[in-house]
Amino acid sequence: MSQRHQMEMNESPLGVVARYQQRPPIDLDGIAHALGVRVYQMPLGSGVSGQIMRDKVKGGPSGFAIYVNSSEHPNRRRFTFAHELAHFILHRDLIETGVVDDTMYRSAQLSDHYEVQANRMAADILMPVRLVKVWRVRERDLTRLAMLFGVSAQAMQIRLNGIDTGAVNRAS
Template identity: 30%
Template structure:
């Protein structure tokens, strides 16, 4: 368990973790539960690692995963504010000479020439915002800033636009 929220005494507990950035996200996530008034549905909430990877909101009337998705989105927006995040990505793309060559603002596949700068972007953003690389990656995807073709074998099928 990474952390928990106790709604009756309005407290958050975060368990020590090897990754300080993960701890920061856990706090932001738990604050999200309070801010979003999830105490209407829960007495307490414990976050486990699998909860951090919920990226889609389901349509069910009540679904625990939906509350987790909302808290994850809140935590992401708290730690990675839209304008600052986009600006930092823009600056890093320029510094690392990552250009849109018709495949996406940031393109990543299994080739080192694409994966290496992508990993450098993740690392730099993680350090800058104090968020895990996984949180950064999810935020990039959610913002539509990355085209991720890793593991698809698509590098051999890609063609340059207009060719």
């Protein structure tokens, strides 16, 4: 393991995420690499958006691997990727053989509470409030703003509504 990678592995997961949130679109591959998680984009079963699992063979230095359904729209894949990273950051101690998320981001392995947490963190990773506010001043068109962040217009609208109402964490 390189000295740089060892240093990244000692950094807090949220510190790693923050380091990659300097400009849109957020580099999810960089975050995963820094966290020691291997990511595979491949066709998954019908109705499966993604999954995270402990895997000593295919997992990265952390021992975890994320699988993202390559058959889905690129924006959907980015959200799934961020959602699975959120499970790694928040719930890795609860993940035994794996967590499979369906297209509605529901899992038989984790409760709805954990799925809601992962969804919120995925939005925080992809659309940090600080960056959205800065870029919103520069780019007033919702569709172009969403494209800049690599998310759907619907996801960006939800994020903007949350910022406007104060419903999202101001620190993200």
